[in-house]
Amino acid sequence: MRTTVVHERPVRSGVSLPGRLAASEGASQLIAIAVLICIWWGFSRWGGINPFLLPAPETVWQRLAQQFASGQLLSDLLATIYSALAGFALSVVLGVPLGLAIARNRVANWFFTPIVSVGFPAPKLAFLPIFLLWFGVGVSSKIVMVTFAAFFIVVSSTAAGASFVPRPLLWSARSLGASERAILWQVVLPSSLPQILNGLQIALPVCLITTIAAEMYVGGAGIGGTMLSASRFADTPGVFAGLLASGALGALLVHLAAAVRVRILHWHAETRSGN
Amino acid sequence: MSRADPIAGGYLLRALEYLPLAILALAWEALVRSGLVSPSVLPPFSEVVIEFFRLAGNGVIFEHAAISLRRVVAGLGLAIVFGVGAGLLMASSRPVRVVLNPVLGLLYPLPKSALVPLFMLLLGLGDASKILLIFIGCLLPIVTNAFNGARGVDEKLMWSAANLGADRFELFRVRFNAALPDILTGCRTGVAFAFILLINAELIFGQDGLGYLIASTGGLGAYPTMFAVVLLVVALGFVADRLFGLIERQTLRWRTTA
């Protein structure tokens, strides 16, 4: 509630604060990375740590360059991204409508709530052998695995957002002549969007983790598969290379997701106040 | 997804809530018995249950469960102790915050499961690697929540306490109590993460534990056994979460439902 003198000027929305904060945040992250690499380099130079346990940064970098040159890095990244994003998309397509249904329909709520509630804290990778049994040792089982892992997160945050649509918004819409069906898409969905996007932002890294973990179990293509073989051959630089690749990919996805969120929620107070 | 448990009505009402699960189990049984799905791909629910009791009977499942739980408790315990401490420290001390913040920001996007092969390589296939993995993996949500909780404490609360003669130690207690809801939320997330990381590690690189059991039975084609262990794992994760929710509610009894 603004308690200032009546003002006819809207709140300033010029240079968006989130943009400015993000710049300084990004800078400090880069500095942190640089510092960490220096420390790492220092340690390996010092020679006090077994190079098997902690390979020198140069070695890891060489390995990455090798992988890049041979095209393996790219194909690994593509394979992992593909499975992760495909699973993510599927979980959204299946999860958001179900979440909306749970929030607005009593029968759906009764039936699905215990199922989601039990599945949510369960370690989903335990189901991977089952999916392999059902879908074979290919990309499909990985995608199903990822979808399964992200599904519960998407459903529960969608349901949470959609069950708390402010009454005045719903009643205003009704009094302005909207049908119940229209209200679902025109009021419930936009109003729940911040909460839904929260869930999606959590689900995205989960999709990446699950993809990599599944690849480790199955072996073969993808970052996880390469890391698995590296560890089998006691190739520590290879494992570290995979770690760096996953970290970079994870960071990229997280930043992309945050940027997309700001774009979608451009109307929201949080976006303007730089929270 | 948090749900307030029904206050009145006792166990019967509670059981009825989970009726949909029973319906699901019945559907499962029907699906296989009717021949729609082949039992080699989906063993009937009844067979899975029988298999579970067989494993319980000869102690195999308890053996592996104990191994797994031991790891979870150790890793999670360490994460809670160090994580909450670090979070609270970060909230009250600027230099600590400046140092740790970017480190946490870096760890955040790293898929913790990616650390599995590294830890296996460095620490072997035994307990140590898994405990370390769980520790590191759970650290982040616990620290973040503890930090946010301590940060978010109303300054006026602290001023009142100081005004009423609280010394440094007391002030810390006040801040801790005020941050408790967030701390517990972080720990609850940690519980879920712990189970996930444990199973991941045991599945991929296990020699023992429940994850290993799933992988090996799967590899041997003993599917009813595999399904039985999977269900147990799901049940364990669920029970752990609910248990923690209970602890949360008991500890935070003073909080009227927000």
Add this chain to the structure above:
Amino acid sequence: MTAGADRIGETEPAPARAGAGLRVQGLSHSFGAGAQSILALSDVDLDIAPGEFHCLLGPSGCGKSTLLYLMGGFIPVQRGSVETARGPVRRPGPDRGIVFQNFALFPWKTVRQNVLYGMANLGVPKAEREARASDLLAMVKLDKFADHYPSQLSGGMQQRAAIARTLAIEPDILLMDEPFGALDAQTRSIMQEELLAIWQRTGKIVVFVTHDVHEAVLLGDRISVMSARPGRIATTVTSDFNSERDARVKRASEFARKVLDLSGLMHEQTLT
């Protein structure tokens, strides 16, 4: 809608529509079930004439908002009846527009999009929609901020936008639930004057819920003072300070006396 209805924004007041009143009879309402049932309203009768500005005044918990929501059709009637010229009230509808205390603007739509919303639902043709929206926005002095989002506006501006949105569907009746409660005193004062101007221009029935005696005396033609537990209309008083600008100042002592009387009444109701 009357044929050849005046476009909103023109200075001549629209004629009061015949028979377009609001009648409440024997209305009772309780919440909760069995032992925990609370009687929110008990046997309320109210007859509001066309073009009347009617205030529902009372302390918190006296059921005035419940009564408003029943009139709006947002809560189903349990006992008694609510009727307008169009028949019994059963569900929300565009003939009874509502304005809430927290504005309830759709935060993901711009001000203009909010104002256009109802008209789109009612099938008003596009050109007319845009024209009506522009007129309304000009009337509430938000034309320069039409393409801003609600989060960018102050409370007073948001409330004006909400009022414009409700007026856009040309309701017969304007239901207002403590609409200025969230505004600071100065803005509230300005909004009260503006609301009176709009009311005089459009000639609609306004049912206005408030706990502020000053506000009720200033705005209302008639004021129903309500009491709590159970909610009843204790008495209905007339007031005539709303037709003339600065009536409060010119007839200050009359105004003050009326406010004192009503405050006393309300105080009594709170104590019983």
